[in-house]
Amino acid sequence: MTYQKTQTAPADAPRREILTENGILTLRLTGVWRKDRPFPDIQPVLAALAATPPPKALRFDTAGVAGWDSLFLTQCRAILALAGERRVDVDLSGLPDGTASLLELAQKVPERQGAARKTSHAPFLERMGDLGLGLYQATGNLLEFVGEMTLACLALARGKAVFQRSGLVALMYQASIEALPIVSLISLLVGLILAFVGAIQLSQFGAQIYVSTIVGIAMVRVMGAIMTGIIMAGRTGAAYAAELGTMQVNEEIDALRTFGFSPTQFLVLPRMIALVVMMPLLCIYADLMGILGGFIVGVLMLNINPVQYLTHTWQSVPLANFWIGLVHSTVFGVLVAMAGCYRGMRCGRSALAVGQATTSAVVTSILAIIIATAIITVACNIIGV
Amino acid sequence: MDASQNSAPAAPTAETPAIRVENLTMSYGDFVIMRDLDFTVQRGDIFIIMGGSGCGKSTLLRVLVGLKEPAAGRVVYREGSLWDAEPEKRDQILRRTGILYQSGALFSSMTLAENISLPLSQYTRLSRKDIRELASLKLALVGLAGFEDFYPSEISGGMCKRAGLARAMALDPDILFFDEPSAGLDPVSAHLLDELILELRESLGATFVVVTHELASIFAIGNNSVFLNVDTRTMTASGDPKELLAHSTDPNLRHFLTRGQE
Numbered sequence: 023m024t025y026q027k028t029q030t031a032p033a034d035a036p037r038r039e040i041l042t043e044n045g046i047l048t049l050r051l052t053g054v055w056r057k058d059r060p061f062p063d064i065q066p067v068l069a070a071l072a073a074t075p076p077p078k079a080l081r082f083d084t085a086g087v088a089g090w091d092s093l094f095l096t097q098c099r100a101i102l103a104l105a106g107e108r109r110v111d112v113d114l115s116g117l118p119d120g121t122a123s124l125l126e127l128a129q130k131v132p133e134r135q136g137a138a139r140k141t142s143h144a145p146f147l148e149r150m151g152d153l154g155l156g157l158y159q160a161t162g163n164l165l166e167f168v169g170e171m172t173l174a175c176l177a178l179a180r181g182k183a184v185f186q187r188s189g190l191v192a193l194m195y196q197a198s199i200e201a202l203p204i205v206s207l208i209s210l211l212v213g214l215i216l217a218f219v220g221a222i223q224l225s226q227f228g229a230q231i232y233v234s235t236i237v238g239i240a241m242v243r244v245m246g247a248i249m250t251g252i253i254m255a256g257r258t259g260a261a262y263a264a265e266l267g268t269m270q271v272n273e274e275i276d277a278l279r280t281f282g283f284s285p286t287q288f289l290v291l292p293r294m295i296a297l298v299v300m301m302p303l304l305c306i307y308a309d310l311m312g313i314l315g316g317f318i319v320g321v322l323m324l325n326i327n328p329v330q331y332l333t334h335t336w337q338s339v340p341l342a343n344f345w346i347g348l349v350h351s352t353v354f355g356v357l358v359a360m361a362g363c364y365r366g367m368r369c370g371r372s373a374l375a376v377g378q379a380t381t382s383a384v385v386t387s388i389l390a391i392i393i394a395t396a397i398i399t400v401a402c403n404i405i406g407v
Numbered sequence: 408m409d410a411s412q413n414s415a416p417a418a419p420t421a422e423t424p425a426i427r428v429e430n431l432t433m434s435y436g437d438f439v440i441m442r443d444l445d446f447t448v449q450r451g452d453i454f455i456i457m458g459g460s461g462c463g464k465s466t467l468l469r470v471l472v473g474l475k476e477p478a479a480g481r482v483v484y485r486e487g488s489l490w491d492a493e494p495e496k497r498d499q500i501l502r503r504t505g506i507l508y509q510s511g512a513l514f515s516s517m518t519l520a521e522n523i524s525l526p527l528s529q530y531t532r533l534s535r536k537d538i539r540e541l542a543s544l545k546l547a548l549v550g551l552a553g554f555e556d557f558y559p560s561e562i563s564g565g566m567c568k569r570a571g572l573a574r575a576m577a578l579d580p581d582i583l584f585f586d587e588p589s590a591g592l593d594p595v596s597a598h599l600l601d602e603l604i605l606e607l608r609e610s611l612g613a614t615f616v617v618v619t620h621e622l623a624s625i626f627a628i629g630n631n632s633v634f635l636n637v638d639t640r641t642m643t644a645s646g647d648p649k650e651l652l653a654h655s656t657d658p659n660l661r662h663f664l665t666r667g668q669e
Contacts, residue, residue: 184529189516273512277574280472280506281526282498 034088038062040070047077047110049101052086055094064097068104076108082116090118098125167364170286171294178295183287193296197258201304204257208249209241209308213315216240221324230324234331237316238339246308247350248395250301251358255387259362262293263383266366267376275367285367294359301355302348309347342407346398353394361387423485425450425582425614426471431480433466439640440466444480446633446645450581453608453615453628455648458635459663464618465509467635468586471616473501485581502530505575509586511567513559519546519570520555526577545573549603565596572603576611583607585617589624601627622666626652634660 036053047070055061071077080101098121105112114122144152177183220236266289269275275285313335320326365383369375424447431444440463448454456464469475471482473489482489486500513522523542527533533541543555549569551562559567568588575583588604589597601624604615619625625632625648633645636659644651644660652664661669 186525192516269515272515273508273510274514276469276474277506277508277512277514279474280501280504281529282502283529 032059035059036061038067040066042070042077045075045078046081047071047079048081048083050083050086054089055087055097056089056091057093061093061097064100067101071101071104071108071110076110079111079113080105081113084116084118087118090121095121095124095128099128163368164364167367168360170284171290171360174284174286174291175294177287178291183291184283185288185292190292190295193292194300196261197254197296198300198304201253201257202307205250205253205304205308206311208253209246209311210315212245212249213237213241213312213317214319215315216245216312217316217319221319225324230320231326231330231334232338233316233320233324234326234335235338237320238313238335239343241312241316242309242339242347243343244347244350244395244399246312247305247347247354248391249312250304250308250351251354251391252388254297254301254304254354255358255361255384255391258297259358259387260380260384262359262362263366263369263379264376266290266363267369267379270366270369271371271373271376290359290363290367293363294356297359298352298355301351301358305347305351309344346402346407350395350398353398354391357390357394358387361390424448425452425485426616427481427483428471429481429483431467431470431482432478433463433470433475434478439478441635441640441642444633444635444642446642448582448614448616449631450614451608451612452631453604453617455625455629455632456616456618456635457620457625457632457648457663459620459637462635462637463640464620464635465586468506468584468616468618472504472506472584473497502578503580504582504584505578505580506584507568507571507575507586507588509590511559511564511571513567513570513574515559518556518558519551519562519573522559522570523574523577526574530578541577542573545576546570548576548607549573550599565592568592568600569603572600576607579611580613582614582616585615585619587619587621588617589619589621594623597621597624598627604628622664625664634663636660 034054036051036055036059038052039050041048041050049067053059071080098117102112102125114125117125174183216237217233220233221230224230224232224236266275269289275289278285278288316335317328317331320331321328362383365379365386369379426448428444428446428448432442433440433444444467456467458464466475470477471489476490481491484500484503486503487496489497489500492500513519514525517525520539520542523545524538527538527541528535531538539555543552546552546554549572551566551569551573554562554566554570559570562570585604588600592600604617605628607613608615615628617624617628629648631646632648632651633642634651634657635641636643638659643657644655646655648664651660655661655664658669
């Protein structure tokens with residue numbers, strides 16, 4: 023098949039002649055007036071209508087029109103609007119069957135005053151003010167959520183929290199076993215990378231054995247926790263936001279509320295528990311996988327004796343680092359669950375809002391993880407561990 | 408509110424009404440949706456809240472069932488005023504109600520039987536077996552016998568609605584609220600749902616509050632109603648919809664009840 027662009031317009035292209043007779047403007051239209059053909063410029067018609075004195079009447083002669091669609095109607099509408107403004111008498115009878123009635127239909131309900139959105143740009147100060155007010159409101163919302171969460175935790179402590187035990191088990195399973203493959207892969211690779219980077223420097227001094235220390239301390243103290251935190255933010259935090267957001271859209275949260283269940287206790291609390299319990303366990307697992315990664319590099323590439331590598335790791339990583347890692351991961355568990363559930367619970371009632379909730383859940387949790395790491399690191403430095 | 412006083416409820420009784428709405432005003436921020444609503448739902452009524460799209464029918468329902476706080480006014484149930492009550496008391500009042508949401512709003516992570524069992528296991532001391540049997544019974548009542556272990560995503564929209572109705576009836580409520588029961592249903596299913604509502608009223612003796620703009624349903628099941636006017640943002644009439652059609656002179660209401668013919 024060959025495509026040819028012909029310079030000459032096809033025979034049935036839309037054409038327009040403007041005839042003026044005794045002050046009566048007649049538009050003689052021929053051809054097929056459809057979207058796929060270029061329409062003649064509308065300007066001459068508008069110019070003829072805008073001329074002074076304006077024409078007495080406007081008529082259409084469309085005997086030669088072989089076809090039309092809604093684009094033709096928009097042209098007619100523009101012409102009629104100007105004709106109406108210029109108080110020109112319009113005779114619609116010349117238009118093809120159906121066009122006149124469609125045009126009347128479009129004019130039947132007048133445009134609602136103030137319904138069309140103004141796209142004006144707000145002045146700088148107004149935008150700053152809006153931003154400030156939005157921040158103020160967001161802070162209030164967040165504090166309210168933290169408060170609700172605290173009350174729910176207190177209810178839990180008193181054994182009065184209402185949620186489904188079976189649901190909690192499923193959530194724990196999702197936040198642990200199902201996350202193992204990706205946590206394994208990423209931690210192993212991070213351990214491997216750390217070992218490689220360290221090995222290049224250390225082998226210059228013949229101190230390859232210290233690769234085990236670098237990998238061990240880095241993974242156990244902070245990297246294991248951060249990697250699991252970020253994986254869970256993308257995996258589970260996003261899932262929580264999407265799940266709760268969809269429940270919001272689907273009126274499920276309203277339904278819970280009207281049954282007298284507190285959504286915070288019923289939905290948020292079990293998710294929080296699942297992550298806070300499972301994150302430290304995942305973190306320990308990630309530590310081990312990271313050390314395994316370093317082990318592979320140390321043994322296979324640097325020819326360190328396997329037993330020596332492991333004993334050195336065991337001896338050179340202080341136990342305090344292990345606890346610091348666990349503190350990190352517990353805090354991350356709280357943060358990821360809070361961010362995911364907060365965004366989900368405050369989700370609007372549309373598909374768009376669910377997408378936004380999910381995105382901001384992930385962004386918020388990753389940001390919170392990094393900030394929390396910084397704070398914990400400085401705090402550890404101050405108390406000297 | 409002349410209209411509300413003219414139309415006496417179908418069965419006048421000396422006892423307190425099921426719901427009394429007094430001078431209720433609802434708003435989103437500064438934007439007032441409806442003001443000065445004032446009507447009474449008698450026990451055993453099938454009370455229709457009608458009006459054009461966007462007039463605040465669903466918002467009114469949310470206020471009645473404790474999901475949205477009104478800007479002013481009171482909603483008084485037999486047990487007391489809803490919004491003046493402490494949260495615990497409010498929950499207690501609302502436990503006597505059941506709601507069928509527009510989309511069914513079944514908990515998507517649970518089977519139909521679990522959906523219905525949830526309030527039962529929370530608020531009763533029944534055994535697992537009894538709860539399971541009650542759930543089966545409620546499902547059978549709405550024509551879904553045998554669907555106990557299906558998830559909401561596995562059944563059709565109409566079936567979801569009926570399952571939602573079964574869940575709303577779980578605690579044998581005195582008052583059942585329906586948000587657009589016939590929306591998204593084919594005419595036959597919508598008619599069957601109307602029949603079901605009438606039958607349930609007969610057998611349960613419950614009060615029904617139905618938000619709808621479906622004229623066929625309004626005339627088929629309603630014996631009392633309130634019309635919310637989207638232009639004036641107030642209620643313009645209340646009474647039996649058939650009476651309103653026969654006698655009302657309000658042009659907006661006539662327009663609505665006659666599908667824009669008058």
